[in-house]
Amino acid sequence: MSKIPSQSSGEREPSVAIVGSGPAGCYTAQMLRKRWPSAQIVVFERLPVPYGLLRYGVSPDHQGTKAIARQFDRLFADGRVHFMGNVEVGKHVSVQQLQDAFDVVVLAAGLGADRPLPGLAGDGVYGAGQVMRWFNSHPDEQSFAPCFGATTTIIGNGNVAVDVLRLLSKHRDSFTGSDLDPRLIEQQPARIHVVGRSPASAAKFDSVMIRELADIDDAVFDVDAVDATGHEDKRIQAKIEALLDLTAVRAVSSPRVHVSFHFGWTSESLESTPDGRTLRLVDTESRQAVKLIETDSVVTAVGFGSGLQHEIDRTYFESDESDLDCGLLDSGLYCSGWFRRGPTGGIPANRLDAKMVCTRIIEDVESGAVTPRKSGLVALAAHLHPDTVDFAGWRRIDAAEASRTAHGRCRTKVPDIATMLDLARTCAPERTTVTCVENQTTDAVGHKEER
Ligand SMILES: Cc1cc2nc3c(=O)[nH]c(=O)nc-3n(C[C@H](O)[C@H](O)[C@H](O)COP(=O)(O)OP(=O)(O)OC[C@H]3O[C@@H](n4cnc5c(N)ncnc54)[C@H](O)[C@@H]3O)c2cc1C
Missing domain, CATH: 3.40.50.720 (NAD(P)-binding Rossmann-like Domain)
Structure with missing residues (x-):
């Protein structure tokens, strides 16, 4: 110190x-x-x-x-x-x-802490904050092992919901320059639903976040209803235009992922079926209409408690x-x-x-x-x-992470506290093999790799 x-x-x-x-x-x-x-x-x-x-x-x-x-x-x-x-x-x-x-x-x-959604809990339901911590290799999430399945549903219309959507739908080869651990993106759904309680004009995400989705050129997007155009508020108008541009028909011969936005729907319950799960939505305004979505998993992105x-x-x-x-x-x-x-x-x-x-x-x-x-x-x-x-200790951890740039990553984060502490104490961040435990190797940044 x-x-x-x-x-x-x-x-x-x-x-x-x-x-x-x-x-x-x-x-x-x-x-x-x-x-x-x-x-x-x-x-x-x-x-x-x-x-x-x-x-x-x-x-x-x-x-x-x-x-x-x-x-x-x-x-x-x-x-x-x-x-x-x-x-x-x-x-x-x-x-x-x-x-x-x-x-x-x-x-x-x-x-x-992720704010929970009443009626939605249990296996296959994940909080967006936890998912983002996991994508960011947070040491608290080492044992978190989400299974998104072929179809996932993201509930929420804020920027964090769009972050999760983008990470799950972007092609796995397009994370060059990021610090996303390649092992965390091995399962990507082919079908993603995004559900928001409010109409599109009241969604909380920024238009720039929606525009960024348009870069995913092997995805198709659709939307069930967009409530207003020609809005006086420039931010709202920009958001609506970004959504309409994104969901306009585009020529993708065999889309890898299909994303549907559902605005104005409130989630009510998630029931297990022999084939997966059924998410029941009701129309937020009238509470009369019902929509059922077959989904393998749900990510709740409705804020933090x-x-x-x-x-x-x-x-x-x-x-x-x-x-x-x-x-x-x-x-x-x-x-x-x-x-x-x-x-x-x-x-x-x-x-x-x-x-x-x-x-x-x-x-x-x-x-x-x-x-x-x-x-x-x-x-x-x-x-x-x-x-x-101390700060010098963090700098050693930082140097070890920054030296690990395989798969085009700008760094590979140390995912566990014990390795962080080891690195903080030593002055040899380039060291590669630290311990071998049975059939696993723990490298300098603490990832366990199956041999
Ligand atoms: C998933 C997600 C994505 C986001 N993306 C963006 C974005 O792209 N752009 C943007 O502008 N904003 C983004 N935000 C919002 C932004 O991250 C927050 O505004 C900001 O981090 C809040 O800062 P903070 O210091 O209050 O809290 P935090 O960033 O949470 O910092 C709190 C710190 O306190 C530490 N701590 C907690 N308990 C203790 C304790 N008992 N003792 C000692 N230390 C403790 C924590 O480990 C943490 O380091 C995002 C938020 C989330 C959840």
Whole structure:
């Protein structure tokens, strides 16, 4: 572990702990660093690797978006902000211990859990967040083994639903330059239904996401109903036009995959049949008409629940709504990003969020509501386990991943914590064979390969 400068006493700059290294935590660190150039700022992350959903949610074929991580790399690389990975707050250290050690604590732990859909659960039903984590080789999903079958149905009309649709329907050879593990795309359905409760004009996806689907030149798309054209709202009109263009008849001699959009339908139940499953939909508006879809699997993409941790924290701290709105939970304790405002908004929204929360933090320190006096990490040292991962450790993991570019990938992610920790400790990321267990080889990035 590299040495972290201690918080110097007498300085009027607060010691700051941030929980979570996703966009919200990183933007918060960036802004507080700008205001207080010599304050000790430590970002605690439960995984050995940083960047939250930027690494594990954003689609593997959207490397342009993932490149935002580079600006966060710079924040940690020059030692101005300290990364402390493999520390789960609530397990390894408590929020109270952080508050005892640091003047300012910011919770930016995100919200990971897929929101369930009533009536849909059990085998063959998968949450889109989990599917995207799996496509992104998240260590929590190592034992997840979805079986999409020949026909899958995606329920939801947001950008995450379209991400899942694109990853399942794009030709497996067209992931060059992505960091999608080729083994994760071995089963692709030939038939995909996409079901949305609202009419097309109210669908939440962006037109650019629909336009991107048009690049899949061996797929055909159709739509049951598009409700409005000539809409005054330019965003809605762009969305409708993108859908109409996509679903216009196109000459594909033998389509590899056929995608149907169903707008204005609400899923009611999923029943097992001898041949698979039947998804029952009702017309959202009238509740009279029924549509049955034969499907092998269902992916629910209907948002993310406010996880248990969030509920506990909100209840526990009992801040009033106006304080919560600007991120204040308790004296010296703040929250930011999805953890503060719920699971809505893309990465730029977390920048705005961080700006607002940092404004409140700075006001509190300048008004004397928070007095800088706590020594920071040194006061927490006794509670930390020895396997924390610093930024240099992450860089070693990063180098090992980036050196694995087989199948045209820009990197192959390490999928398990043990290998991450091994790599973080060693300085030899190029090493290829680490262990042989019976008939399996575990390579430097932790993938088990059948011989
Ligand atoms: C599947 C998916 C795809 C997306 N794609 C895009 C996209 O293409 N473009 C876009 O702009 N937005 C996208 N978003 C939205 C974007 O990812 C979020 O706006 C953003 O990541 C929220 O940032 P955050 O920091 O609040 O949360 P997160 O990114 O979730 O970060 C939270 C961090 O906290 C850590 N953590 C959690 N609990 C603890 C704990 N107890 N102790 C320590 N650390 C902890 C987590 O491991 C994580 O690293 C996507 C979201 C999803 C779910």
